[in-house]
Amino acid sequence: MAHIVFEQVTKQYENGFVAVKDLNLAIEADEFLVLVGPSGCGKTTCLRMLAGLETISQGSIYIDGQRINQRSPRERDIAMVFQSYALYPHMSVFDNMAFSLQLQGTPKADIQQRVQAAATQLGIEGLLDRKPKQLSGGQRQRVAVGRAIVRNPAAFLMDEPLSNLDAKLRVQARAELSKLHKKLGTTFVYVTHDQVEAMTMGSRIAVMNQGILQQVDTPQNLYKRPNNMFVAGFMGSPAMNFFQASLQPAGDQLWIEAGTLRLPVPASVKASLQPYLGQPLVFGIRPENIYDPQFAPPGINPVELKATVSVVEMMGHEVIVYLALVDGHEFLARIDPRSRFQPGQTVQVSFDMNRFHLFDRASEQALV
Amino acid sequence: MQDTANLMRLLSAIAAIVLGSGGIIALFYGANWLVNYLPYGLRSRVLPWVYMTPALAVLAAFLILPTIRTLIISFMDRRSEAFVGLDNYIFAFTNSAMLIAFRNNLLWLVLVTGISVSLGLVIAVLVDRVPYEPLAKALIFLPMAISFVGASVIWRFVYAYQPPGFEQIGLLNAIVVALGFEPVGWLVNRTVNNFALIAIMIWLQTGFAMVLLSSAVKGIPQDVIEAARIDGANEFQIFWRITIPMINSTIVVVSTTIIVLVLKVFDIVFVMTGGNLDTDVIASRMIKEMFNFRNFGRGSAIAVILLLAVIPVMVANIRRFQQQEANR
Incomplete structure (x- = not known):
């Protein structure tokens, strides 16, 4: 030893x-x-x-x-x-x-x-x-x-x-x-x-x-x-999805705005994110925290959005889906194998907003 | 006139090259063409022989037949007229000059092979670690490019002797005298002259051994050396227990090649001492019997002995090679 x-x-x-x-x-x-x-x-x-x-x-x-x-x-x-x-x-x-x-x-x-x-x-x-x-x-x-x-x-x-x-x-x-x-x-x-x-x-x-x-x-x-x-x-495969983003307040709610995406920040972390309002940030979410709404488990904090399916990789125990937003930004989701997503379809997916990451765009460091 | 003669010579040289190589190509092409007229099943069996026959014919004419003829002559008298049984062989193994030649050849074998292989090995391992490796290797390899006769001429100067009191033009004697000793007749003194000749061969062959062994040393994966280092081996242990066993087959090949070369050595002795003063070796003795004394029987007998001496080495080499192939 x-x-x-x-x-x-x-x-x-x-x-x-x-x-x-x-x-x-x-x-x-x-x-x-x-x-x-x-x-x-x-x-x-x-x-x-x-x-x-x-x-x-x-x-x-x-x-x-x-x-x-x-x-x-x-x-x-x-x-x-x-x-x-x-x-x-x-x-x-x-x-x-x-x-x-x-x-x-x-x-x-x-x-x-x-x-x-x-x-x-x-x-x-x-x-x-x-x-x-x-x-x-x-x-x-x-x-x-x-x-x-x-x-x-x-x-x-x-x-x-x-x-x-x-x-x-x-x-x-x-x-x-x-x-x-x-x-x-x-x-x-x-x-x-x-x-x-x-x-x-x-x-x-x-x-x-x-x-x-x-x-x-x-x-x-x-x-x-x-x-x-x-x-x-x-760390993690497939790798985490990144979106260029910034924090914007609207009413008493804090929003992560990333291109065409607009995602509400959960109340629990709102206070700690206040200092980063308006700064250039990167929003990150792992593929396994994106769901087909039909098979989303209970107890998550889902936010639904629209995306187009480009490729579907059937792995048996899971499906890797390549998705694109309206603005063309691509990301991956790891979803339930029972999901019926087909290439070419425009589908609803939900992001689990309890599990996201924010990084400073310049230093690439994680925010608290 | 001179110009035309030169031109003719050049033209005939070119013609020889063109006809020689062109003739061979035509021969193979023609044979191949003829084989294609044979029934299909026969073709693949005949084809290898068609390609091998010219080579076999050349080999037979220039190697096998002369060997058989030499063997026959070795049992005949000096003018190849009468059968003398084993007389020539009895001479070869009893004549005092022959016995000296045998003794000298043995000395050559042991010293040249032993020293040039071990020196080559040490240098190969050492140059592997110096930054100016190509230069060092080139310098040590350089003598290889010199013919035995050329090397002998160079070393005649190194060994040159002038009586005491005269200026020494030989490098070695100049050093000896400068150190305060009497000059030595390196090629005349019977206790040193054989060693003086052997040193030339070592100088020539160390480079050859070094180059082959060096490439073998480089073939050892760096990982294995590092693993040994971590296992606690020092450099000396790595050399003995990792490097040498791993390049063993190359060491054998280099050694046998040098052994065969040394068995055939003749030029150095011929140029330096003419085989006088107890410096004869088997091959130089053979030339003397054959061409100086015109005794074809004895000369051939010595040639046969030389051939028989080489065979075990060749067999060992071929065995080794086959083993290696089988292990691939």
Whole structure:
């Protein structure tokens, strides 16, 4: 178990490119922290700096209070699972898993027992004599994880370990990694570009974009209260719908006006929005908070409006509908599969006005 | 007059190229055309042979037949007139000059192969980490482009000897004298002359080994090296336990290629010492018996011995290659 702290960490490459900028992040011991963001956002660089594979340009990284900037990877007591698995092709599965222990000079009997235990835990005890190229993708992934756990390290670093698996295996491996984390109770730092992996596995998620940490929070909070438009748009699939909007008062009611849309602000948040009257804002609503009025659940705060259906994607358990307003603005809705929306129809949809987001248009930050 | 002669020469060179390559194209095209008149079922069985026959014919005429002839001559006397049984082979394995040649060849084999492969490997791993890698590699690879004879001429100057008191024009002796020692007759002194010759071959072959091994080293995924680093391996352990096993097949290929090359070595010895002063190798001995002493029987016997020595290496190489193909 390790407590990891990034303190004002910056990574600038020799060509001047800043991959990570002024990162401050504390990772609790026993936490499953997921670093997520689009490719090139600096998440892998963070992991590689933590592993010691990349130098740190500025700032410090601490493991259990000790500054580790100058330590080589072997002195950091961390294990890493690579996207390509990086198994040693000339070694058997057993030797792959035993390699780190052999280097430490662990007694043979001890190695045998620890590798066996890890293999049993991962269900690969029958493969120990095989070479990596005789294994399937899923088996290789297990060996890579096994190689990490035999060492019993202070922290596990994982760099997109599931991205080379097919969809079905990935779902299974996700659950297994979560179980493994609970069982080992060690710090996991997990890098992915897949927000589904982040949401399902992370005890906390750190969202990064262009080298800058956007928000760190639990999956629920990140989804419910994104700090800014990037986080709002990145977490959730399909992504949140955005409309250019402004707040206008009329009578004792506050209205969100977005093109041809005119949406009443619920009384409960009216007071807190008063300071933003007339300012350029962005109105955001997630596709699942838009309903076919026929199948809208009770207890929401529906506001109906007219839109034209352009595409209907039947997913089985839900329907994704591409809609366009009269002014041409497009948005997506995730609605009940019993809905009869057809392409070309002009339909009524209802927005749940209890669940919307407002952002400042210039800074893209969420309003309170 | 001279101009016309040159022009004629140029024209006949062009004609040779055009007729040579054109003739081959015509041959294949014509054969293909003829095959198309065969019944369909027969066609696919005949076609491969049609394409292979010219190559097989050339191979037979210039490689297989001479080999068989050499084998026959090796059992005959010096003028290939009478059958002498194994006499020539008994000579080859008992004559003192031949035994020295065998000893020298063994020395060449071990030292050239061992040193140029290991040096090439070390350089390949080291240049992988320097920023001016292409330049460093080019410099080390450069000797490869020089012929053995050319290299020998260069090294004659390096090894040049002047009696003490005279100005040393040889690089090596100039250094030795500058350090306060007596100049050494590198090519004359029987304790060093073989090593002096072997050094030339190492200089020539290290670049070859380095280039092939370097590309193999580059073929190792960076991830695997990093995984080893995180697993706690230091650079030395990575070299021994990751790099070398992963490029093992290339090391074998480079080694066997150099072994075959060394078994055939002749030019360096011929130019530098003429095989005198105990520097003969099997191939130079063969040339001497064949063309200086005009003993075709003995010369052929030595050639056959050389051929037999190369075969196991070739077999090992082919086996290795087949294994690799099977493992793909």
